[in-house]
Amino acid sequence: MIKKRPRTAREVAAFTLFSMTEDGAWSDGALHHYLQRAELSLRDRALATRLAYGVVQNELLCDWYLRQFSKLRLSKIAPRVRICLRLGIYQLILSDRIPAHAAVDETVALIRHYGHANDRAVGFANGILRAVAQAVADNTLPRLNCPDKESFYSLRYSHPEWLVRRLTAQYGQKETEKLLETNNQIAPVSIRVNQLRIQPQEALVRLVADGFAVRQHPLIPSILLAESGDIAAHSLFTQGAVTIQDTASAICVEVLDPQPNTFVLDCCAAPGGKTFYIAERMDNCGTLISCDIYAHKLEKIQQGADRLGLSIVQPTLQDAAQYRPEWQGRADFVLCDVPCSGMGIIRKKPEIRYKNADELENLPQIQQNILENCARYVRPGGTLVYSTCTILQAENQAVVHAFLQNHPNFEAVPIAHPIFGQADDGMVTLLPSVHNTDGFFFAKLRRIS
Numbered sequence: 001m002i003k004k005r006p007r008t009a010r011e012v013a014a015f016t017l018f019s020m021t022e023d024g025a026w027s028d029g030a031l032h033h034y035l036q037r038a039e040l041s042l043r044d045r046a047l048a049t050r051l052a053y054g055v056v057q058n059e060l061l062c063d064w065y066l067r068q069f070s071k072l073r074l075s076k077i078a079p080r081v082r083i084c085l086r087l088g089i090y091q092l093i094l095s096d097r098i099p100a101h102a103a104v105d106e107t108v109a110l111i112r113h114y115g116h117a118n119d120r121a122v123g124f125a126n127g128i129l130r131a132v133a134q135a136v137a138d139n140t141l142p143r144l145n146c147p148d149k150e151s152f153y154s155l156r157y158s159h160p161e162w163l164v165r166r167l168t169a170q171y172g173q174k175e176t177e178k179l180l181e182t183n184n185q186i187a188p189v190s191i192r193v194n195q196l197r198i199q200p201q202e203a204l205v206r207l208v209a210d211g212f213a214v215r216q217h218p219l220i221p222s223i224l225l226a227e228s229g230d231i232a233a234h235s236l237f238t239q240g241a242v243t244i245q246d247t248a249s250a251i252c253v254e255v256l257d258p259q260p261n262t263f264v265l266d267c268c269a270a271p272g273g274k275t276f277y278i279a280e281r282m283d284n285c286g287t288l289i290s291c292d293i294y295a296h297k298l299e300k301i302q303q304g305a306d307r308l309g310l311s312i313v314q315p316t317l318q319d320a321a322q323y324r325p326e327w328q329g330r331a332d333f334v335l336c337d338v339p340c341s342g343m344g345i346i347r348k349k350p351e352i353r354y355k356n357a358d359e360l361e362n363l364p365q366i367q368q369n370i371l372e373n374c375a376r377y378v379r380p381g382g383t384l385v386y387s388t389c390t391i392l393q394a395e396n397q398a399v400v401h402a403f404l405q406n407h408p409n410f411e412a413v414p415i416a417h418p419i420f421g422q423a424d425d426g427m428v429t430l431l432p433s434v435h436n437t438d439g440f441f442f443a444k445l446r447r448i449s
Helices: 009-023 027-037 042-057 057-069 079-094 101-115 121-140 151-156 161-173 173-185 200-209 247-256 273-281 295-308 350-353 364-376 399-408
Strands: 188-192 215-217 222-227 242-244 262-266 286-292 313-317 331-337 378-388 409-413 415-416 421-425 427-428 439-448
Touching: 009 027, 009 042, 009 079, 009 101, 027 042, 027 331, 042 057, 042 079, 042 242, 042 350, 057 079, 057 121, 079 101, 079 121, 079 173, 101 121, 161 173, 188 200, 188 247, 200 215, 200 222, 242 273, 247 273, 247 331, 247 378, 247 415, 247 427, 262 273, 262 313, 273 286, 273 295, 273 313, 273 331, 286 295, 286 350, 295 313, 331 364, 364 378, 364 399, 378 399, 399 409, 399 439
Parallel strands: 262 286, 262 331, 286 313, 331 378
Antiparallel strands: 188 222, 188 242, 215 222, 378 439, 409 439, 415 421, 427 439
């Protein structure tokens, strides 16, 4: 992380992007870190957020334009200079509210002060940005020239071509374009009300009275939606009356439908959002074991449970792929939210899209192993929900179909919900472009013998 305190919105954005490249930081964590250190107005905080996410969301497109105006190959441009040039190109081409002179001058200043660049490199960058600004003014920007729709979508919406082609094969071109476009938009903040402590209408009234732009979710009473604002700093959050949880994650728990005074296993629980909602729907009565393989994540689960007043949560160090004999056939409800590619949460972590396809090849086998093991804990008549935050069928339907084929003692359970309607095969994929949630998959199964 850069130790210097950022002074401007563009410095916050640049420092965020530098940290992602140099330290492997996640965009949301790095941005939050530098926003906390900077003393910015609300308007400038919004600008910093828009610039940082905008560059990540449009990296492939920014690089394409950079290639059109640079005489050097991108690999020959110093990393920080290249990052700043993306930032400048994003402002000049993809943001219509920033004056060209400000975009050019401020980007050149970033390169001069933080780009590890000599005068020649600064001059090179200045020349590129002025040429881009002139092309925008003259309406002479080069047009995207692609051999087919998939390669055009890949460039236009900055998603790797392998991912675009896989999504098109699953959902068709029209739905895929909607999905890619939605992935580059800002997701609403989903606030779930802890109804053991407060009713949704009261929470809504208090947040609105304190200046938050919050509205009731049209279909889910326990969810409030906010466009922005630091909900975690509000007293309702610190006192455990509300928590941040995406609508898709909450729906997953509603599909599981855990009951009070039962034995429940959340097998891959961190960071704990679904565990907390499970405990609330159990009326904080019964046994709820919340597992993860990292001790520091269990500490955060415990802190969250304490904040929300959920005494039944038992954080437990456990690898979900490793058998725990004392749980064999005991659980009334098992949630198996497995590690996945994360391709459903691109709106919130835009850099996830740039994963190499090879990184995902082993995931279905890992997921299958976890599902196979956790199914052993379900009692006859008990419920098993398999879920991911990806929308790729190889990690979702394919895993569940293979499991059901090998386990005739389990059956799919038809499910219904106001968000997605009826699913007779017990499997649902939520899409940001359709349901305005994270991309998410869940399947509801029952052990019949």
